[in-house]
Amino acid sequence: MAANKLDALIIGAGVAGLYQLHMLREQGLAVRAYDTASDVGGTWYWNRYPGARFDSEAYIYQYLFDEDLYRGWSWSERFPAQPEIERWLHYVADTLDLRRDIQFNTTIVSAHFDENTDRWTVTTGDGEVIDTQFLITCCGMLSAPMADLFPGQSEFSGEIFHTARWPKEGAELAGKRVGVIGNGATGIQVIQTIAGEVGDLTVFIRTPQYAIPMSNPTYSEQDVEAYKARFSELRDTLPHTFTGFEYDFEEEWSALTAEQRTERLERIYNEGSLRLWLASFGELFSDQQVSDEVSEFVREKMRARLDDPELFELLVPTDYGFGTHRVPLETNYLEVYHRENVHAVSVRNNPIARIVPEGILLEDGTLYELDVIVMATGFDAGTGALTRIDIRGRGGRSLTEDWSRDIRTTMGLMVEGYPNMLTTAVPLAPSAALCNMTTCLQQQTEWIAACIQHMNSNGLGIIEPTIAGQDAWVNHHDEIANATLVSKTNSWYMGSNVPGKPRRLLSYIGGVGAYRDATLKAAANGYEGFVLR
Numbered sequence: 419m420a421a422n423k424l425d426a427l428i429i430g431a432g433v434a435g436l437y438q439l440h441m442l443r444e445q446g447l448a449v450r451a452y453d454t455a456s457d458v459g460g461t462w463y464w465n466r467y468p469g470a471r472f473d474s475e476a477y478i479y480q481y482l483f484d485e486d487l488y489r490g491w492s493w494s495e496r497f498p499a500q501p502e503i504e505r506w507l508h509y510v511a512d513t514l515d516l517r518r519d520i521q522f523n524t525t526i527v528s529a530h531f532d533e534n535t536d537r538w539t540v541t542t543g544d545g546e547v548i549d550t551q552f553l554i555t556c557c558g559m560l561s562a563p564m565a566d567l568f569p570g571q572s573e574f575s576g577e578i579f580h581t582a583r584w585p586k587e588g589a590e591l592a593g594k595r596v597g598v599i600g601n602g603a604t605g606i607q608v609i610q611t612i613a614g615e616v617g618d619l620t621v622f623i624r625t626p627q628y629a630i631p632m633s634n635p636t637y638s639e640q641d642v643e644a645y646k647a648r649f650s651e652l653r654d655t656l657p658h659t660f661t662g663f664e665y666d667f668e669e670e671w672s673a674l675t676a677e678q679r680t681e682r683l684e685r686i687y688n689e690g691s692l693r694l695w696l697a698s699f700g701e702l703f704s705d706q707q708v709s710d711e712v713s714e715f716v717r718e719k720m721r722a723r724l725d726d727p728e729l730f731e732l733l734v735p736t737d738y739g740f741g742t743h744r745v746p747l748e749t750n751y752l753e754v755y756h757r758e759n760v761h762a763v764s765v766r767n768n769p770i771a772r773i774v775p776e777g778i779l780l781e782d783g784t785l786y787e788l789d790v791i792v793m794a795t796g797f798d799a800g801t802g803a804l805t806r807i808d809i810r811g812r813g814g815r816s817l818t819e820d821w822s823r824d825i826r827t828t829m830g831l832m833v834e835g836y837p838n839m840l841t842t843a844v845p846l847a848p849s850a851a852l853c854n855m856t857t858c859l860q861q862q863t864e865w866i867a868a869c870i871q872h873m874n875s876n877g878l879g880i881i882e883p884t885i886a887g888q889d890a891w892v893n894h895h896d897e898i899a900n901a902t903l904v905s906k907t908n909s910w911y912m913g914s915n916v917p918g919k920p921r922r923l924l925s926y927i928g929g930v931g932a933y934r935d936a937t938l939k940a941a942a943n944g945y946e947g948f949v950l951r
């Protein structure tokens with residue numbers, strides 16, 4: 419088949435795209451992946467800012483379909499940094515010989531479904547046109563940066579970097595006056611890493627963050643052998659837990675005495691992982707009283723590390739519950755604010771008005787003069803990667819327009835009106851928020867590969883969701899989401915960081931295992947909720 423005529427075109431060569439390519443190639447399909455980047459890695463290609471590292475344990479942020487692949491790579495520590503993660507994805511691409519079917523430095527700008535041929539016409543930024551039966555999006559949940567946010571950005575006389583577009587050659591920060599906007603998971607990693615290097619660091623904080631100290635031991639050979647020996651166990655358990663991590667909830671909060679609760683919280687807190695958030699007490703996500711008590715436990719821990727009550731006000735959250743949006747792991751993040759060269763500025767009631775040539779100007783006229791501005795301002799999560807492409811389905815329907823009205827998908831695997839477009843890391847599936855990404859992405863890509871195999875074995879050319887099937891999934895998703903405290907907190911989880919974005923919990927919160935069961939059940943029942951012909 420000519421290179422411009424494919425069975426399947428994959429957008430993205432990150433964790434999902436690599437595995438999707440491998441599986442479809444094994445099926446004998448003419449398949450090719452395209453990526454804007456110059457190499458594989460996705461998130462781990464783009465996010466090369468200082469301090470970028472895992473918050474999932476490395477030995478579970480893994481492909482679990484091939485024991486040799488798993489055993490062939492040895493991690494140096496529990497939560498490795500970006501350079502090591504990028505090297506690991508190079509190892510995966512090399513081992514599976516994937517690069518020969520990936521076109522790098524190529525951005526997909528449009529994809530239009532042709533109702534006469536039942537095929538997609540895909541166009542690249544260089545004007546290349548590709549004709550494909552299946553369009554598979556592996557664009558990542560957090561890949562469309564919120565980079566153009568403030569008036570005057572182009573007038574700044576210094577340098578501005580969004581964390582997800584950090585220059586490959588690095589940025590010169592030593593001795594400079596640096597401003598960081600944003601203190602989410604990304605901002606925290608940047609701030610704690612550069613504080614000792616820059617001349618002066620000003621952090622502009624709109625919403626304080628709960629934070630848990632990371633315990634990050636380096637691994638000995640024995641440690642590596644020990645986790646590798648758990649391959650089968652991890653492969654069998656991870657897909658079935660609530661969040662795709664190796665741990666699951668403790669006992670019920672209500673079944674424990676006050677002393678027992680404190681003992682559990684202390685023990686889990688000291689593990690230095692995301693367990694306190696993702697697998698301590700399920701009631702944390704739904705019961706206000708439990709949320710209040712666990713939040714106060716974490717606040718106490720944070721206050722105990724700060725020597726200035728004024729910093730409590732700036733850094734310790736009080737108006738939303740622990741875990742109702744992303745909880746970052748950190749290393750001396752709070753202590754950084756005790757340094758003479760680090761200043762926290764609240765922009766909650768006095769927001770950033772604009773960027774001026776000299777620096778950042780707040781609404782009350784205060785000017786912070788800077789040499790470098792780091793925008794750790796996050797992403798248009800879940801939808802942004804696809805709405806920045808001109809995707810057209812039946813009748814010329816635009817996905818960008820559809821999702822600007824209402825964000826709907828069928829199990830995060832397809833969108834009604836867009837036949838043969840299969841999606842990963844889009845809304846209404848477990849993804850990024852509340853999920854170990856590799857667990858979720860392997861499940862979604864495996865579902866897609868099995869679906870295509872089923873179609874090809876049965877002489878079927880088209881799959882698309884029914885309206886009723888999609889409505890049922892959206893209603894199920896909303897019912898669970900609306901019963902949680904997560905849906906009452908503002909963050910990218912709810913789309914509230916993007917002006918005008920329809921409000922809906924982007925990630926499915928019924929549990930990774932339950933989601934998996936639902937998608938497999940739909941397939942086993944003749945792809946219930948979908949039409950195939």
Ligand code: NA7
Pocket residue numbers: 560567599600601602603604605622623624625744765770794795796797850851910915
């Ligand atoms: P996040 O979690 O969306 O954080 C973005 C940060 O930027 C957050 O602190 C925002 O404050 C802040 N922000 C955004 N816009 C502004 C303006 N206009 N003024 C001041 N501050 C602003 O993105 P991350 O990259 O840290 O993390 C994304 C995910 O990547 C993370 O959850 C992990 O899963 C990996 P706000 O809280 O909105 O007040």
